[in-house]
Amino acid sequence: MAASLRFRAALLLSAMALLLTAVYAGEQVTTCDWYALNIHRLHCDHGVINVEQALYGRSSSLICHEGKSHQELANVRCAQQGTFDKIKTRCNGKTVCEVGINDLRNPDPCPGTFKYLQTNFTCLHAFTSVACEQSEAYLYCDPQTVIFVYGADYGRRDRVTCANKRQLKAIENTNCLHPTDIVASRCNGKHSCRIAATNYLFGDPCVGTYKYLEVSYTCHSPGSDLKNGYFYAGEQVTTCDWYALNIHRLHCDHGVINVEQALYGRSSSLICHEGKSHQELANVRCAQQGTFDKIKTRCNGKTVCEVGINELRNPDPCPGTFKYLQTNFTCVYAFTSVACEQSEAYLYCDPQTVIFVYGADYGRRDRVTCANKRQLKAIENTNCLHPTDIVASRCNGKHSCRIAATNYLFGDPCVGTYKYLEVSYTCHSPGSDLKNGY
Template identity: 40%
Template structure:
């Protein structure tokens, strides 16, 4: 049942993970989710008073024929399958961690996902009450928790206003460099962390501008036994624990861990279930793992994290029953030259459904009971056996379409989509592809 405040009752850890962590637009248990709809050409204004914005979902495009249609010819609102894939990232970068923000609903900001269609920007967001830490460029950020451990919501290195860290080179308010993933890998789950606010640490997003590092975070109280038990937590707390890409094991005890030394291959397997990667890091965060026979100089850097780790593992493994990924620099890039690394992955096995649609055909995803919640979607080819064809010539054609399929299908009883290059673009020219979607009915 979807009321103004969503009631999450009697749900297992896995179900809560699906509901809260897949970037689908659900209202939080606290009832604080807000909605903003802005017609093309106007500006969306988000505001949280004394709290901080956290964008849950966003789409610049058109998904119905009624919104922002007054005075427009029918041809400009007939396309109701229009979604800009940059919507969520753009709104998060512009607004997360701020008390208010204003973003223009125009093609120059989001790109034009459907030429000739009159679009609108739809945003759902929450107002959270975490802490904020500001560090001016050239100084060290010292983020600490007296009680509990750090959980980072959002981080930006750049400049989003002129008043913070005033300086003669504070000449722009549009210097955005989302460093959330990096700060989470450095700080989440720790009592304290120390990071230099500098170009050498984060690279320079706007040369000649005096910048600052802003981090919004909370101190959460958690238990760290060999298997983490999450008990008596509200929806908001579970959101913090499960959705911020920190590496926590689930409440259902089904989370698995894989540690693979550099040069070997990580093998993830779920039998009859489907893989969902919770956390991944290719690098080094301690001096003991994969250290046998290695000189101390190759083990001393314990702050080594490849920012592509989670995305790479999710793209290669999510929605599959098993996968094998080499723990090598050519796959993840080299986050710390000269350090002997390892790949650490936590993942769950979900008993969800899978729908395969061969290129050129229409996929019809339906739920007899409940509504659709997409876990993962890929348009390409990840094996040679599915949709056999003379042009099925590679098993490494990745095109993550999870956000697009969520915007099309989540919360609906059924949705229909054509598995074609015109719908998803062509990730590997000349290869016969298929659309695979793993989902459940909630």
């Protein structure tokens, strides 16, 4: 009987071991070194990358073995020194990271062995702060918690961020990446932190390009374990009103923005207080009327939204008080429909559900959408934003809806620009609560 119990216990432990082996909490990406320009790509649908292991070389004869000789696979103790540090520095704190394998080939760690790059990583929840060049990033945690920076970059990796009213030549270089540990060294362990996005502090990785500082961080109790990140059901972005052209940026890694609260003014003496007098912080009942409606109209239904604080300053709600813009929002699941000018958007839900529109815009905010065979002059104006509630008024509550993307219906926010209609919506049971999305 005892032997039988021991045998069954051994079987149970073996099954548990197999289960634990099969279930891996993180992600693993392997890229075989087949081609000269192979790209190793890490991606988080939600959260930011946290690299745990990285190997360029070979630790198994079974990986990337197709078509290779025994001799090319025999050395399973081949590892390029510094790979982990390089991948970690390049990728930590980002939602997407691409590394060229040719960055790791020299010196060759084991000539004659066919190699691969393999990275294990997890996706951690994080706040993201973006500061355009010549402005400041402001990192903030509640008084009971402190800042921990996952990663920071100064430069440019897309043509969308901090592109408002910039010429194409100032934003066209997207191969301008400069990871930095300056933010971590200055901000880790503090409740709040200001850091200027300037060439003086970070150097200039691409002269002539208008850059930005992008920081991903979390708030944690001092001494707590950060392996699984810090959980927060929503997002909060705070932008201090330090500079004339400060940009307030909301972003969803997954889903679309749903603004829940927005304040331009001051509701706390602890936020954006550095270097300010008691008099400038004393009024904690300062709020610009209409801020919530403006941010909601501008940002709801988008994955990325940028608002210039100068749009909220007039009239000044409390002269003499130092103000900030703070937005609380969630990222909600949504369908997206895009219709190029002179075509139709078609929104559709199953018969048991109906349409609910989160947001809609007619105009242009990038040079990629609806750009096929269009001349540059027809797509170069990306400061052409026209939020509209026409789609919601015509489509909400219906099972399906067709709506034409035309100037006749939406007006012409930018004459001469080829526009498109972008709609984000969900399908829900009539009468259901949509506060947290569908």
